[in-house]
Amino acid sequence: MNKTPFDNLDIPPGLKNYLSHYKVILLVLIAVILLWTSLFQIDPEEVGVITRFGKYIRTVEPGLNIKIPVLESIYKVAVERQQKEEFGFRTLSPGIQSQYTKAGTADESLMLTGDLNLADVEWVVQYRIDDPYLYLFKVREPISTLRDISEASMRQIVGDRTVNEVLTVGRSEIASSVQEEIQKLCSEYSLGIKIEQVVLQDVNPPDPVKDAFNAVNEAQQEKETLINQARSEYNKIIPKARGQADETIQKAEGYATERVNNALGEAARFDALYREYIKAPEVTKRRIYLETMTTVIPKLGSKIITDEDGNNVLPLLQMELNKK
Numbered sequence: 001m002n003k004t005p006f007d008n009l010d011i012p013p014g015l016k017n018y019l020s021h022y023k024v025i026l027l028v029l030i031a032v033i034l035l036w037t038s039l040f041q042i043d044p045e046e047v048g049v050i051t052r053f054g055k056y057i058r059t060v061e062p063g064l065n066i067k068i069p070v071l072e073s074i075y076k077v078a079v080e081r082q083q084k085e086e087f088g089f090r091t092l093s094p095g096i097q098s099q100y101t102k103a104g105t106a107d108e109s110l111m112l113t114g115d116l117n118l119a120d121v122e123w124v125v126q127y128r129i130d131d132p133y134l135y136l137f138k139v140r141e142p143i144s145t146l147r148d149i150s151e152a153s154m155r156q157i158v159g160d161r162t163v164n165e166v167l168t169v170g171r172s173e174i175a176s177s178v179q180e181e182i183q184k185l186c187s188e189y190s191l192g193i194k195i196e197q198v199v200l201q202d203v204n205p206p207d208p209v210k211d212a213f214n215a216v217n218e219a220q221q222e223k224e225t226l227i228n229q230a231r232s233e234y235n236k237i238i239p240k241a242r243g244q245a246d247e248t249i250q251k252a253e254g255y256a257t258e259r260v261n262n263a264l265g266e267a268a269r270f271d272a273l274y275r276e277y278i279k280a281p282e283v284t285k286r287r288i289y290l291e292t293m294t295t296v297i298p299k300l301g302s303k304i305i306t307d308e309d310g311n312n313v314l315p316l317l318q319m320e321l322n323k324k
Contacts, residue, residue: 037069045080049132056133077132082196085147087154088122089201110206111155117163118209122201123175125150125182127193134192142191146182149189150198153181163205167213171200 041064042048048060052072067074088109092099102109109120127146129135139145157177161170179198186193205213277284 049075113163130194131192138190
């Protein structure tokens, strides 16, 4: 039978039994503590990174897991959760009516454009941790590094464009270019971060010159409006004028064709008549004379024609009355 240290001491039997029970309770308590510290739970959107004396050992998936107590440590990393970093503003209270502030953010949002103008740029970088090992052990402060990378990339892209592009038409292109640049640098620095999206929240001129910028924008909009109105009038008048011009040209061409055809017909008729005249001049002249009289006389109305010796026109008048 094994002896305990209490067997060599002169201890009353009651106290000895009490100490034996205490030892059992202590051993059970130690066992419970060791078991409790060896079990851990990983949430569904997380993974667990296990280190032993600071050295990376393994990565465990969501669920109930076990580790060596005391010797091993656990780092929980949210790899499925989309996180964000804000630049140029801060969210005070998120919700249906979120509240924001710009206090203390002017240094990171005020930027110089390519045409040497200032712009106040507010943006959000949405990211996800895709490599927990790189995120924990390759860079000392990954989030601070990510913010520095994001700000440097935004300043670079904005510095290559004019202020009008930054304020208006170039915003989507700028966001896409910044996202590509941030992801490229994150991969080079082994941050273990994947950039999901870069969103330009708001881009404005600085407050001291905002009124001047607004006036310029209003003037440009008015210019575009007048240009569009002029184009509208142009589209109404010019096609109509071109149609009228085409119509006039077609009428002129038709009239010219008609005149030419008539002239050609008259010339052909004259040539035919001339050929007949050459064959029999007297007959032709008489036929022409008679045909002409046949056409002309009915148009003269009531006329009396006599010769030089005609002294009495009564018979002729009588003939005209009888004819009626």
